[in-house]
Amino acid sequence: MITRVLVANRGEIARRVFATCRRLGIGTVAVYTDPDAGSPHVAEADVRVRLDGRDGYLDGAQLIAAARAAGADAVHPGYGFLSENAEFAAAVLAAGLTWIGPPVAAVQAMGSKIEAKKMMAAAGVPVLDELDPETVTAEQLPVLIKASAGGGGRGMRVVDDLAELSAQTEAARREAQSAFGDGTVFCERYLAAGHHVEVQVMADLHGTVWAVGERECSIQRRHQKIVEEAPSPLVERIPGMRDELFTAARLAAEAIDYAGAGTVEFMASDDGSFYFLEMNTRLQVEHPVTEETTGLDLVELQLLVADGGRLEAEPPRAQGHSIEVRVYAEDPAKDWQPQAGPVHRFEVPGALTEFGLLGRAGVRVDSGIVDGSEVSVFYDPMLAKVISRAPTRRQAAGILAAALARTRVHGIRTNRDLLVNVLRHPAFLDGATDTAFFATHGLTTLAAPLGNSSAVAWSTVAAALADATANRANASVLGGLPSGWRNLASGFQTKRYLDDAGGEHEVRYRLGRAGLELDGDDSVALVSASPDRVVLRVDGVEYPFEVARYGLSDSDVFVDGSLGPVHLIALPRFPDPDAAVAKGSLLAPMPGAVTRVAAAVGDTVTAGQPLIWLEAMKMEHTIVAPADGVLVELNVGAGRQVDVGAVLARIDDPQGESA
Structure with a gap:
C-alpha cells in the first residue's frame, strides 16, 4: 500500500495531489527550488526537500534522492517537467518506488509525437499526415509546426507563408529545446477552424479500459488552452460522434497496454470527422471538468491503479456541465507578455471548495497561489484554475463568469477580463467554440476591461475619497484636531491617477457640511467612506467600492465593485524628473x-x-x-x-x- 507520496512538481498540481492524499490518509512530500521556497505547495506538505538549481524539477536523480530521504514510497509526477519522461519513470521503479503513472513502455511509445502518430495509424485511429518541414510546399499551407516532445503550446507555430517556414521552424526548435530538452519538431496540416476535443481514459493493470468522458478545449491563445469544458458542445450536437471518439480513444490506450490516467487528443471538424493529435500519458490540467461531470476523483483513481487496484467494469455516466478557465499572469496591454511579481491578494468570493468535488452547482478553485505569493519568471505563468458546475451549459457559464468578475486579484496583471468576456459572448453561449474563436470575434475586443468609462470614473472618485479618509485617520494637527480640519470652506482637493490603458484621471473634490462636492459633476453623492470601502450614490443608486492600496506610497490602487474591477496608479503631486x-x-x-x-x-x-x-x-x-x-x-x-x-x-x- 502507498503510504507517502512525493509529488515531483510544483504549484497548483502539487497542491491538487496533496489534497487527495490528505483525504485518504496518505503522507505527502514536497520538493522545491529556491524561487519556490515560499510557495503554498511547500507549506502544505508533511515534509519537504530543497532541490539544487532552478531546474531541479527536471533533475530525476535529485527527485529520487529526495523521495528516499523523506521516506516516500511513491512518486506522482503531476504534469509538465518530467511527467512524460520514460527515463525518469524507469528510474523511479528501479529505485524501488511506486510510479503513479502509466507503464514505462507506454510513456516511451507516446513520448515522440512523430512515432505516436505512426503507431496510432497502425491501430486504426485516424491521423493527420506528418509533413517534413524541409519539404513543405505552398500548396500544403497553412501548416502547424509542433514539438515532438512536450506540450502546453511551447514549440508551436502556425505558418501560412512559405518564406517564413525556415525561421519559424528554428524558433520552434529553440523553444522546444528550452522547455523539454528536445528540439525535434514536425509539421502537419493546420485546421484553422477546427475543434480540439479530447477523451479522458483510465485503465487498470487487469485489462479494464475506461473512456471516462470527453472535453472540448478549442478556445486557445497561442496554442495554449484557456477555456475547457465537459461535455463538448460539438460532440453533443453530432449524433454518434461520442461513441466513435470513445472507441478511438480505447483503441489508442489498448495499442500501448496503457494503465492509469491519460488523455487522447483529437482535432475535429464541424462535420464530426476527427484526427489523432497526441496522447498525454499523465493527468491533464483540465481534468477537473471531467471530475465535476462524473463525480470521480481522478487522482484517487491514479493511486488505486498504481496500488494494483481494479476499476469497475464501466465508468459512471457523465451528468451536467462543467467549465474551467485558466487564470494566467499576463498583460493584455503588452501583447500578453507573461508577468512576474507579487500577488497581494487572490480571492474568488463564493467559491464552495478548493481542489475538491463540488457535488452541486457552484464554483471550485484549484490554485497555485495565495495572498502574498510571488510569481517567478522561471516557471509557467498559470496562477489558478476556476471551475464551475451546473445542470446546464449556460448556467455553468453564467456562474463562472460572475465568480470571475467578482474575483479580487491584486498585484499582477492577468487575463481575467478576457475570460469573463468569452464566457458571456453570445457565440460561446451558443456553443460556437472552434479554434478560430479569437480570430473570428477579435482578441482585442474580447480582452476589453470589464469596467466601462463610468466604472473607471466612479472608481477613481472612490479611490480618492478612500485615500483622503486614510490620510485623515493617520494624521493629526494642532494637538489632536483631525487632519484637514478648518473653520472656513476649503478649496478643491486634487488627486490624479493613471488607468491600465494609460489614461489620466483627475479628481477635484471637497467635503463640506453639504457632503461631497465634485468639481463639475453633481450627480455623485457620498454615502459613506472608510480607508478601504466607499459607497457612492449615483442618480439615486448606491454603489459600494472596495479599495486596496499597495506599493511605495500606496500608489498601486485596486478598486473592486459591481461595475467591474479597476486598477489605478496614483500619480505623485510632484513627479521626480530623474525617473523619466x-x-x-x-x-x-x-x-x-x-x-x-x-x-x-x-x-x-x-x-x-x-x-x-x-x-x-x-x-x-x-x-x-x-x-x-x-x-x-x-x-x-x-x-x-x-x-x-x-x-x-x-x-x-x-x-x-x-x-
Whole structure:
C-alpha cells in the first residue's frame, strides 16, 4: 500500500495531489527550488526537500534522492517537467518506488509525437499526415509546426507563408529545446477552424479500459488552452460522434497496454470527422471538468491503479456541465507578455471548495497561489484554475463568469477580463467554440476591461475619497484636531491617477457640511467612506467600492465593485524628473535572459525589426524596433539576465531625435 507520496512538481498540481492524499490518509512530500521556497505547495506538505538549481524539477536523480530521504514510497509526477519522461519513470521503479503513472513502455511509445502518430495509424485511429518541414510546399499551407516532445503550446507555430517556414521552424526548435530538452519538431496540416476535443481514459493493470468522458478545449491563445469544458458542445450536437471518439480513444490506450490516467487528443471538424493529435500519458490540467461531470476523483483513481487496484467494469455516466478557465499572469496591454511579481491578494468570493468535488452547482478553485505569493519568471505563468458546475451549459457559464468578475486579484496583471468576456459572448453561449474563436470575434475586443468609462470614473472618485479618509485617520494637527480640519470652506482637493490603458484621471473634490462636492459633476453623492470601502450614490443608486492600496506610497490602487474591477496608479503631486525614461528606449517587458541580439550600435533599423530575443517562463519573446531609426544605445548581450523595466536599447530617428 502507498503510504507517502512525493509529488515531483510544483504549484497548483502539487497542491491538487496533496489534497487527495490528505483525504485518504496518505503522507505527502514536497520538493522545491529556491524561487519556490515560499510557495503554498511547500507549506502544505508533511515534509519537504530543497532541490539544487532552478531546474531541479527536471533533475530525476535529485527527485529520487529526495523521495528516499523523506521516506516516500511513491512518486506522482503531476504534469509538465518530467511527467512524460520514460527515463525518469524507469528510474523511479528501479529505485524501488511506486510510479503513479502509466507503464514505462507506454510513456516511451507516446513520448515522440512523430512515432505516436505512426503507431496510432497502425491501430486504426485516424491521423493527420506528418509533413517534413524541409519539404513543405505552398500548396500544403497553412501548416502547424509542433514539438515532438512536450506540450502546453511551447514549440508551436502556425505558418501560412512559405518564406517564413525556415525561421519559424528554428524558433520552434529553440523553444522546444528550452522547455523539454528536445528540439525535434514536425509539421502537419493546420485546421484553422477546427475543434480540439479530447477523451479522458483510465485503465487498470487487469485489462479494464475506461473512456471516462470527453472535453472540448478549442478556445486557445497561442496554442495554449484557456477555456475547457465537459461535455463538448460539438460532440453533443453530432449524433454518434461520442461513441466513435470513445472507441478511438480505447483503441489508442489498448495499442500501448496503457494503465492509469491519460488523455487522447483529437482535432475535429464541424462535420464530426476527427484526427489523432497526441496522447498525454499523465493527468491533464483540465481534468477537473471531467471530475465535476462524473463525480470521480481522478487522482484517487491514479493511486488505486498504481496500488494494483481494479476499476469497475464501466465508468459512471457523465451528468451536467462543467467549465474551467485558466487564470494566467499576463498583460493584455503588452501583447500578453507573461508577468512576474507579487500577488497581494487572490480571492474568488463564493467559491464552495478548493481542489475538491463540488457535488452541486457552484464554483471550485484549484490554485497555485495565495495572498502574498510571488510569481517567478522561471516557471509557467498559470496562477489558478476556476471551475464551475451546473445542470446546464449556460448556467455553468453564467456562474463562472460572475465568480470571475467578482474575483479580487491584486498585484499582477492577468487575463481575467478576457475570460469573463468569452464566457458571456453570445457565440460561446451558443456553443460556437472552434479554434478560430479569437480570430473570428477579435482578441482585442474580447480582452476589453470589464469596467466601462463610468466604472473607471466612479472608481477613481472612490479611490480618492478612500485615500483622503486614510490620510485623515493617520494624521493629526494642532494637538489632536483631525487632519484637514478648518473653520472656513476649503478649496478643491486634487488627486490624479493613471488607468491600465494609460489614461489620466483627475479628481477635484471637497467635503463640506453639504457632503461631497465634485468639481463639475453633481450627480455623485457620498454615502459613506472608510480607508478601504466607499459607497457612492449615483442618480439615486448606491454603489459600494472596495479599495486596496499597495506599493511605495500606496500608489498601486485596486478598486473592486459591481461595475467591474479597476486598477489605478496614483500619480505623485510632484513627479521626480530623474525617473523619466529617455524617448526611444526599449524596456524589458519582464525579467528574463537575453538569448540573442541581432543589431549593433550604429545600425539603421526599421519599425518592427526584431532586435533582441528574451527568454522568460520557458518561452521566447521578441523585442522589436518601435520605429525607423538608428540604434544609438545597446545595454545587453546574449546571456545577460535583465529585470523588468530595464533599458535594453535606445533608438534615435535619422534626424537625431529619439524615436
